[in-house]
Amino acid sequence: MTDTVAQASVANAKAAPDTMAWDSGLRRLMMIYLPLGCFVLILLFPFYWMAITSFKPNAELLNYREHNPFWITSPTLVHIKHLLFDTAYPRWLWTTMLVAIGATTLSLVASTLAAYAIERLRFRGSPYVGLGIYLAYLVPPSILFIPLATVVVQFGLFDSPLALILVYPTFLVPFCTWLLIGYFKSIPYELEECALVDGATRLQILRRITLPLAVPGLISAGIFSFTLSWNEFIYALAFIQSGANKTVPVAILTELITGDVYQWGALMAGSLLGSLPVAIFYSLFVDYYVSSLTGAVKE
Amino acid sequence: MSVTTLSSPTLTQRQPNWLVRLFDYKPFLIVMCLAPAIGLLAVFLTYPLGLGIWLAFTDATIGRRGQFIGFENFQYLLTDPLWWNAVFYSVVYTGIATFGKFALGFWLALLLNNHFPFKSLLRAIVLLPWIVPTVLSALAFWWIYDPQFSIISYLLVDVLHWRTSNIDFLGSPWPARFSLIAANIWRGIPFVAISLLAGLQTISPSLYEAAMLDGASSWQRFRYITFPMMMPILAIVMTFSIIFTFTDFQLVYAITRGGPVNSTHLLATLAFQRGIAGGELGEGAAIAVSMIPFLVFATLFSYFGLARRKWQQGEAND
Numbered sequence: 067m068t069d070t071v072a073q074a075s076v077a078n079a080k081a082a083p084d085t086m087a088w089d090s091g092l093r094r095l096m097m098i099y100l101p102l103g104c105f106v107l108i109l110l111f112p113f114y115w116m117a118i119t120s121f122k123p124n125a126e127l128l129n130y131r132e133h134n135p136f137w138i139t140s141p142t143l144v145h146i147k148h149l150l151f152d153t154a155y156p157r158w159l160w161t162t163m164l165v166a167i168g169a170t171t172l173s174l175v176a177s178t179l180a181a182y183a184i185e186r187l188r189f190r191g192s193p194y195v196g197l198g199i200y201l202a203y204l205v206p207p208s209i210l211f212i213p214l215a216t217v218v219v220q221f222g223l224f225d226s227p228l229a230l231i232l233v234y235p236t237f238l239v240p241f242c243t244w245l246l247i248g249y250f251k252s253i254p255y256e257l258e259e260c261a262l263v264d265g266a267t268r269l270q271i272l273r274r275i276t277l278p279l280a281v282p283g284l285i286s287a288g289i290f291s292f293t294l295s296w297n298e299f300i301y302a303l304a305f306i307q308s309g310a311n312k313t314v315p316v317a318i319l320t321e322l323i324t325g326d327v328y329q330w331g332a333l334m335a336g337s338l339l340g341s342l343p344v345a346i347f348y349s350l351f352v353d354y355y356v357s358s359l360t361g362a363v364k365e
Numbered sequence: 366m367s368v369t370t371l372s373s374p375t376l377t378q379r380q381p382n383w384l385v386r387l388f389d390y391k392p393f394l395i396v397m398c399l400a401p402a403i404g405l406l407a408v409f410l411t412y413p414l415g416l417g418i419w420l421a422f423t424d425a426t427i428g429r430r431g432q433f434i435g436f437e438n439f440q441y442l443l444t445d446p447l448w449w450n451a452v453f454y455s456v457v458y459t460g461i462a463t464f465g466k467f468a469l470g471f472w473l474a475l476l477l478n479n480h481f482p483f484k485s486l487l488r489a490i491v492l493l494p495w496i497v498p499t500v501l502s503a504l505a506f507w508w509i510y511d512p513q514f515s516i517i518s519y520l521l522v523d524v525l526h527w528r529t530s531n532i533d534f535l536g537s538p539w540p541a542r543f544s545l546i547a548a549n550i551w552r553g554i555p556f557v558a559i560s561l562l563a564g565l566q567t568i569s570p571s572l573y574e575a576a577m578l579d580g581a582s583s584w585q586r587f588r589y590i591t592f593p594m595m596m597p598i599l600a601i602v603m604t605f606s607i608i609f610t611f612t613d614f615q616l617v618y619a620i621t622r623g624g625p626v627n628s629t630h631l632l633a634t635l636a637f638q639r640g641i642a643g644g645e646l647g648e649g650a651a652i653a654v655s656m657i658p659f660l661v662f663a664t665l666f667s668y669f670g671l672a673r674r675k676w677q678q679g680e681a682n683d
């Protein structure tokens with residue numbers, strides 16, 4: 067607030083009083099709204115294009131001369147119908163959901179306990195354990211997927227969604243632990259001391275005092291993990307072979323692209339449907355997202 | 366309040382059984398709490414990392430345990446033009462994409478830091494490209510870059526009449542390289558913008574007021590207040606961005622799979638092609654391991670290069 071007030075006062079001082087209102091209005095339009103409009107247009111256009119392609123009949127899709135490509139004259143559900151009834155798409159959605167929920171649950175439990183131990187049970191070397199877990203976040207999956215593939219084969223988990231549920235926590239746990247350490251820090255230590263004096267055990271303190279107060283952090287960590295597991299690609303591509311067990315991103319790329327003629331309608335419909343769950347999930351929890359993203363960076 | 370209600374039931378059971386006492390024994394509890402996280406990370410992160418480095422020195426293939434062959438894989442890579450090509454493109458890709466993401470992302474963050482209606486809605490919309498699975502938005506870009514039915518070509522040729530022929534986005538090496546970089550920038554802007562916006566909001570307005578009283582122009586305010594104050598957060602976000610751009614896989618694999626004529630291979634896609642698709646685990650692992658020095662260098666460079674200003678100031682002031 068004070069910033070804009072101050073800016074307005076500077077504009078006041080510079081411009082003659084009668085031209086000022088018009089000048090600052092135009093200036094604002096050119097400097098803020100126009101670039102913002104361009105950004106939003108460019109950032110959203112691929113989604114618009116994805117959505118509009120999924121409802122276009124093939125005749126319109128490949129004929130720009132007679133049909134305006136930016137609009138649909140006769141929308142159709144034929145691509146979505148093809149996807150849902152002629153392919154294993156529902157199965158892929160189900161697998162993806164299962165993997166995402168499984169990996170999220172596993173990483174939430176593991177990272178809550180770890181964050182609690184590091185931040186609240188304070189032992190010698192706890193900062194180093196925290197640092198080690200944080201460093202694990204900097205190891206990108208592209209370096210790990212080849213040796214991990216052999217590990218997965220050794221465990222007899224190749225081609226099984228369980229492999230993904232066990233492997234995804236490698237990038238989820240560091241992030242969630244980091245986020246939750248930050249949340250636990252913000253809870254007053256005195257609350258736990260009171261409970262300790264009253265004779266509560268440490269597990270009771272965790273369950274009845276710390277966790278209820280850390281619910282926003284748990285939600286942030288949960289939705290973040292869910293989105294990241296839903297979007298994961300390289301492990302799912304490397305560890306899953308049979309068509310039925312694939313996750314949505316992998317299946318669209320490997321099962322829907324057949325031959326040289328691409329079924330753009332079906333491909334875009336598949337992308338749209340595959341994006342919708344995370345998009346809906348995201349729209350419900352926008353504030354948690356933004357706070358966890360920014361909180362994680364600031365920590 | 367909740368604390369007082371808690372005390373009465375626990376006081377009645379003064380003598381808990383041994384299991385409860387065991388779980389209240391601090392060293393035991395610490396081990397139990399850390400076990401799941403450390404266990405998962407050790408088995409699926411640390412062990413594979415070591416195994417990957419070992420594999421890079423063997424001639425393992427899928428289904429056959431390899432023999433130790435020393436630096437042979439790396440020696441072979443040094444003579445392999447495809448590997449050099451991938452190194453070259455990885456560096457170009459990371460360099461241009463990071464620059465683009467940070468220039469545009471910083472600009473967007475500055476724009477979003479103004480006051481206007483529907484600000485939170487706009488902030489939510491802006492993050493969408495980052496939320497949606499990369500492969501799925503990459504498919505949308507693939508369709509946008511279609512040689513025949515590209516909407517960009519349509520705009521330029523049929524609507525604006527700036528060109529007479531369609532652009533061949535993915536058919537020849539350099540256009541394909543830049544098309545991928547553009548898609549990467551598109552996906553990276555939201556993350557950079559929202560993280561930097563958080564940093565911008567922590568800068569105290571009184572600094573700007575003081576600068577304005579001293580007669581600083583808006584460029585001077587940006588150069589001498591906003592930019593230095595943003596340095597620490599820029600360093601962190603840039604480190605992350607560089608690491609994950611350099612090791613990017615999904616975008617390239619989804620749109621070009623390394624083509625045309627292997628010109629858009631990143632190290633990660635080359636490692637996948639050789640290691641998993643081609644079955645040469647040892648060679649693939651060697652390519653993956655060859656990313657590590659670049660990553661360490663890039664991390665140190667971006668972190669210390671950008672954070673330097675901060676500790677130099679600290680030294681001078683103390």
